[in-house]
Amino acid sequence: MAIIKATKTPARSAPISETSILGWLQKNLFSSAFNTVLTLFTAYIIYLAVNGVYIWGFVDATFVAETRRECYDNSLTGACWAGVIDWLDNIFYGRYPREELWRINFGGILLAFWMAPLWIARAKGKVLVGASVVLFYPFLAGYLFSGGDKGLFMQLMISGAIVAFAINMANTIAGIIKQQSIAQFVIKSLGQTNATDKTQRNLLIALVAVGFAAAYLWQSSWTVEFVTWTKWGGLFLTLVISGIGIASAMPGGIILALGRRSKLPVLRVLSTGFIEIFRSVPLITVLFMATTMFPLFMPEGFVLNKLVQVIIAVVLFNAC
Incomplete structure (x- = not known):
């Protein structure tokens, strides 16, 4: 005779020999x-x-x-x-002037803070954070590392970088504390919640313009000592070349990938040939050709910065 239980027998835990x-x-x-x-x-x-x-x-x-x-x-x-x-300083910074090392350290810390919102769940506007890093940080970091006189274009880009960094930080803080964007926080603080979208937009544009003007006036009052690229070296130079190379190679890689799938035979053959040629040789060969052989094919008197040659070679190599 079968015995039927009304309650379900509790499951036994797995043997220790199987879980330990x-x-x-x-x-x-x-x-x-x-x-x-x-x-x-x-x-x-x-x-x-x-x-x-x-x-x-x-x-x-x-x-x-x-x-x-x-x-x-x-x-x-x-x-x-x-x-x-x-030799630790030389390993990290090369022959960069020791009294100016703070510029490299500050540039690295600035980049870390600038990109920190990308890893914070509550941070708002992560797309704008990434875009601002790509558009503005290279100019600000480039001037920090090289220094010298600032032209009008460089001053404008540095001012834009300062404003973009400030907005990103304020946006992150507002997202963490108030769980809203800095734009929403400002509109609410100014009592313009019920205003039209056009009024709110014009107000935010005006605030950004005032901040940009203040940043421009502030940055125009200071300069840093010029440091020639020949004194760059160590891990610092490696990170500069690799960072620029990887970021700049992405558009070229997309173009080559699209060209490789193109229905136009000429475009497809050229893209495929370019990719396979660069893939078939090691990076050291590409760098040797860029710095040693390439100048031999240039007109007499044509001089190109070797750092630029290396960056171009790395960009082309990474694009493949």
């Missing part, structure tokens, strides 16, 4: 004799590697030394961190 770390190890690493031997052998190899790096990098290493010979005298088998510490 020991169960996972037994199932994946020690499931058989061969797997056990292979796991132990791999663990021994990892131990030798980690122990060797630890001894080389810490136990036998030299952290304080005046000369390279002193490093060798202290230890022939350990790392000479004293040289790395002494």
Whole structure:
């Protein structure tokens, strides 16, 4: 005779052997004799590697030394961190003037704050944040890094960058605290909630114009020392080239991709040929051609900035 229960039997929890770390190890690493031997052998190899790096990098290493010979005298088998510490500024900044390093650091911090709203869920206007970074930040950062006199166009772009950064930060703060955009917050604060859309738009444009004028007057009163590009170097220069190269290569990559799918045979062949040629060679070859071979084909007296040549080469390479 069958017994029918009115209540459902509660589900039992999974065995500890199936959910614990020991169960996972037994199932994946020690499931058989061969797997056990292979796991132990791999663990021994990892131990030798980690122990060797630890001894080389810490136990036998030299952290304080005046000369390279002193490093060798202290230890022939350990790392000479004293040289790395002494050359740390050169590794990061190259030959950039030491008293002007704040400009590079400020530019990096500014970019981090500028792009921070892209990773904040409550931030408003993320599309405008990305667009302002692409349109204005390169000019502001370029002047910070190179310095010198500012022309009218550069002054306008720097002023626009200051205003765009201020709006982005205010927009982010308003989104986090008030959960609304800075435009909505300003309209509400000024008591123009019931005004027409045209009135609200004109009011916001007027405020932006006043901010732009204030930024223009402020930035026109200061300059920074000119630093030639030949003194740029290290990780800083690498990030500049890669950042410009990746950002500038996107439009070219889209054009080449569309050309490759074009129904026009000439356009399709040219796009495909360009892509395959650049893909078939390493980047170092492209850089060598751009800096060494390209000037040989130019008219006599034609001089192009080598940094520009490298950036163009990186852009073309990344576009493929």
